Amino acid sequence: xxxxxxPSPLHAxxxxxxxAYCLALxxxxxxxxxxxxxxxxxxxxxGAALGAGVGREVGRAALLSxxxxxxxxxxxxxxxxxxxTVIVRLGNLPVLGQTDVTLEATVYGAILGLRALTLITCGxxxxxxxxxxxxxxxxxxVSFRSALTATLATRMVPVLLRDSHRLADAQRCRPGxxxxxxxxxxAASGGVLDRALDVxxxxxxxxxxxxxxxARGRRPFSRHDLHFVSAAxxxxxxxxxxxxxxxxxxxxxxxxxxxxxxxVLGIAAAVIVVALLPFAxxxxxxx
Amino acid sequence: MTRGAAIAAVAIALAxxxxxxxxxxxxxxxxxxxxxxxxxxxxxxxxxxxxxxPGSETVMRMLERRFDVKTRYGGGFVESINGQTGSxxxxxxxxxxxxxxxxxxxxxxxxxxxxxxxxxLHDWRATDSIPAVVGxxxxxxxxxxxxxxxxxxxxxxxxxxxxCKRVTAVLSGDGVPVAGQxxxxxxxxxxxxxxxxxWKQLAPEVAAELIAHxxxxxxxxxxxxxxxxxxxxxxxxxxxxxxTLGAGAGLVAATxxxxxxxxxxxxxxxxxxxxxxxxxxxxxxxxxxxALAVQGGTTYPVPLDGGQ
Numbered sequence: 001x002x003x004x005x006x007p008s009p010l011h012a013x014x015x016x017x018x019x020a021y022c023l024a025l026x027x028x029x030x031x032x033x034x035x036x037x038x039x040x041x042x043x044x045x046x047g048a049a050l051g052a053g054v055g056r057e058v059g060r061a062a063l064l065s066x067x068x069x070x071x072x073x074x075x076x077x078x079x080x081x082x083x084x085t086v087i088v089r090l091g092n093l094p095v096l097g098q099t100d101v102t103l104e105a106t107v108y109g110a111i112l113g114l115r116a117l118t119l120i121t122c123g124x125x126x127x128x129x130x131x132x133x134x135x136x137x138x139x140x141x142v143s144f145r146s147a148l149t150a151t152l153a154t155r156m157v158p159v160l161l162r163d164s165h166r167l168a169d170a171q172r173c174r175p176g177x178x179x180x181x182x183x184x185x186x187a188a189s190g191g192v193l194d195r196a197l198d199v200x201x202x203x204x205x206x207x208x209x210x211x212x213x214x215a216r217g218r219r220p221f222s223r224h225d226l227h228f229v230s231a232a233x234x235x236x237x238x239x240x241x242x243x244x245x246x247x248x249x250x251x252x253x254x255x256x257x258x259x260x261x262x263x264v265l266g267i268a269a270a271v272i273v274v275a276l277l278p279f280a281x282x283x284x285x286x287x
Numbered sequence: 288m289t290r291g292a293a294i295a296a297v298a299i300a301l302a303x304x305x306x307x308x309x310x311x312x313x314x315x316x317x318x319x320x321x322x323x324x325x326x327x328x329x330x331x332x333x334x335x336x337x338x339x340x341p342g343s344e345t346v347m348r349m350l351e352r353r354f355d356v357k358t359r360y361g362g363g364f365v366e367s368i369n370g371q372t373g374s375x376x377x378x379x380x381x382x383x384x385x386x387x388x389x390x391x392x393x394x395x396x397x398x399x400x401x402x403x404x405x406x407x408l409h410d411w412r413a414t415d416s417i418p419a420v421v422g423x424x425x426x427x428x429x430x431x432x433x434x435x436x437x438x439x440x441x442x443x444x445x446x447x448x449x450x451c452k453r454v455t456a457v458l459s460g461d462g463v464p465v466a467g468q469x470x471x472x473x474x475x476x477x478x479x480x481x482x483x484x485x486w487k488q489l490a491p492e493v494a495a496e497l498i499a500h501x502x503x504x505x506x507x508x509x510x511x512x513x514x515x516x517x518x519x520x521x522x523x524x525x526x527x528x529x530x531t532l533g534a535g536a537g538l539v540a541a542t543x544x545x546x547x548x549x550x551x552x553x554x555x556x557x558x559x560x561x562x563x564x565x566x567x568x569x570x571x572x573x574x575x576x577x578a579l580a581v582q583g584g585t586t587y588p589v590p591l592d593g594g595q
Binding site: 084 | 309342345347348361362394
C-alpha cells in the first residue's frame with residue numbers, strides 16, 4: 001500500500017489537514033470504549049476511506065489485521081480472570097492454571113480488537129490518502145534533520161518493494177516452482193543496509209545533505225483544508241468532551257455495563273456525520 | 288473420517304470431559320458466607336450470605352458479585368472493597384477460606400458448599416503470611432479445606448481433663464467426629480489437630496514451636512515466655528509486645544506449616560489458663576478473631592490493636 005494521488009476531497013486537502021483528520025479519528029478510537037461509539041468510529045474510518053477512493057486498500061489492511069484482532073480476543077479471554085459470567089470452562093491448563101473464559105473478558109477482548117482494527121485502518125487511511133512528501137516538507141520547518149532521516153526511512157519502503165518485484169520477475173524466468181513470498185521478503189530485506197546506503201547516496205547527490213530550514217510557504221487554505229481541519233477539531237472536541245463528561249461509558253468488569261441510550265447514539269451519529277461531512281463537497285478535487 | 292482421526296476425536300473428547308472442561312458455568316452450590324473486615328477482624332465492613340452460588344464460582348467472583356471491588360494485575364488481586372483500600376504500602380487485603388489462608392489467588396480459588404470466606408484488610412509489617420485463623424470456627428472442622436473434609440484428632444495434656452472434655456463436646460456438638468490420642472503423637476499432615484494443654488506440655492509440638500518463633504513463622508501474634516510459659520505476651524500488628532498476661536491466661540490459636548493442614552492450640556500459662564481458653568473455644572467467642580487470648584472473663588483478640 002502506498003500513496004497515490006486520487007480525485008478525492010482528502011487527497012485535495014493539504015497534508016497538515018489530512019494528518020489532523022487522521023489523528024482526530026485515532027484520538028476518538030483511543031478515548032471511546034463504548035462499543036456503539038467505537039463501532040461508529042470504525043464505520044467513520046471506513047466511510048472516509050471509501051470517500052477518499054482508497055476503500056480497497058484500507059479494507060485490505062483491515063483484513064490483514066484480523067489475525068491480530070483474533071489473537072487479542074483469545075489472549076484476553078484466556079489471561080484475564082475478571083468477569084462474572086463463565087461461558088467456557090477449560091479446566092487446568094499448563095502455565096495458565098485453572099482457566100474459565102468469561103463473557104466479560106471475551107467482550108472486552110473484542111473491544112480491544114476493534115480498537116486495534118480501527119487504529120490500523122486509520123493508519124492505512126493516512127498512508128493511502130496523505131502525501132508523505134508533503135508531510136515531510138511540513139516537518140522540515142520543525143526539524144529538517146529529522147525530516148531527512150524520515151525521508152530516508154520512508155524512501156526505503158518503495159525501494160525494497162521495487163527490488164522484490166525485480167527479484168520475483170527474475171525468479172519467474174528460471175525453471176521450477178516460483179519462490180514463496182517469504183523467500184522474496186528475505187531476499188529483499190537481506191540487502192537492506194546496502195540499499196539504504198544507495199538511497200542515502202542518491203539523496204546526497206540531490207543536495208539533501210545541504211538542506212536548510214525552508215522558508216514558510218504561503219499557500220492559501222482551500223475549502224477542503226478548512227473542512228478537514230474543522231472536522232478534526234470537532235471530532236477531537238466530541239471525543240475529549242464525552243470522555244471528560246463521562247458520556248458513552250463502558251465497563252467490562254466485573255459485569256458488562258454498556259448503555260446504548262439516546263446520548264450514546266447521539267455521539268455515535270455525530271462522529272459519523274462529522275467525519276464524513278468533508279467528503280460531501282466534491283468540488284475542486286481533481287489536480 | 289479415518290479410524291485414527293475418530294479415535295483421536297474420542298480421546299480428545301474424553302480428555303476434555305475428564306479435565307473439567309465444558310460450556311457454561313457448570314453446576315452451582317450454596318450456603319456460602321462472606322465477611323469483610325479490617326484490622327485483623329477488628330472492624331466489620333460488610334457481610335453477605337449466598338444461599339445459591341453459580342457454578343465455577345471463585346472467591347474473587349463471589350466477592351465482586353456482592354461488593355464494590357476494584358482489582359489490579361488482570362483481576363488477580365483486590366485493591367479495594369467497598370472503597371476500603373490500604374492506606375500504606377504494607378496494608379493489603381488477605382482472604383481466608385474456612386479459616387485457612389488459601390495457597391492460590393482469589394481468582395483461581397473455587398468456592399465450595401458452605402464455605403466461610405473472610406476478607407480482611409490488615410497491616411503485614413510483621414508477617415505477610417498467616418496460615419490459619421480461628422475466627423471462622425467451627426470451620427475448618429465442619430466443611431474442611433478446598434471442598435475436602437479432614438479427620439480431626441484431639442491431643443490432651445495431663446491435668447486438663449475438664450478443658451479437654453469441653454473442647455471435645457463443642458466439636459461433637461458441631462457434628463465433628465473427634466479421635467483422641469496421646470499428646471506428642473502428632474496429627475499428621477492430612478489431619479486437623481486440636482492440642483489442649485498448658486504451654487509447658489505443648490512446647491514440643493511443631494505448632495507450638497512455630498508460635499514460639501513469632502508471627503513471622505506462625506502468623507500468631509502472641510507467644511509465651513520461656514519453655515515454662517508462665518506469661519503470655521500479646522503482640523501488636525508490628526509484632527511488638529503490647530501486653531503481658533500472667534497466671535490464668537489462655538490462648539486459642541491456629542497455625543500450620545507449609546505442608547500441613549492447621550493445628551489448633553487451646554493452651555495457657557497454667558491449668559486455669561487452659562480452662563479459660565477452653566471456655567472461649569466456641570463460635571461466639573472466636574468470631575472474626577485471628578487468635579484469642581483470655582484471662583478470667585476478659586478476652587483479648589490478637590494482635591492487639593494499639594492500646595487495647
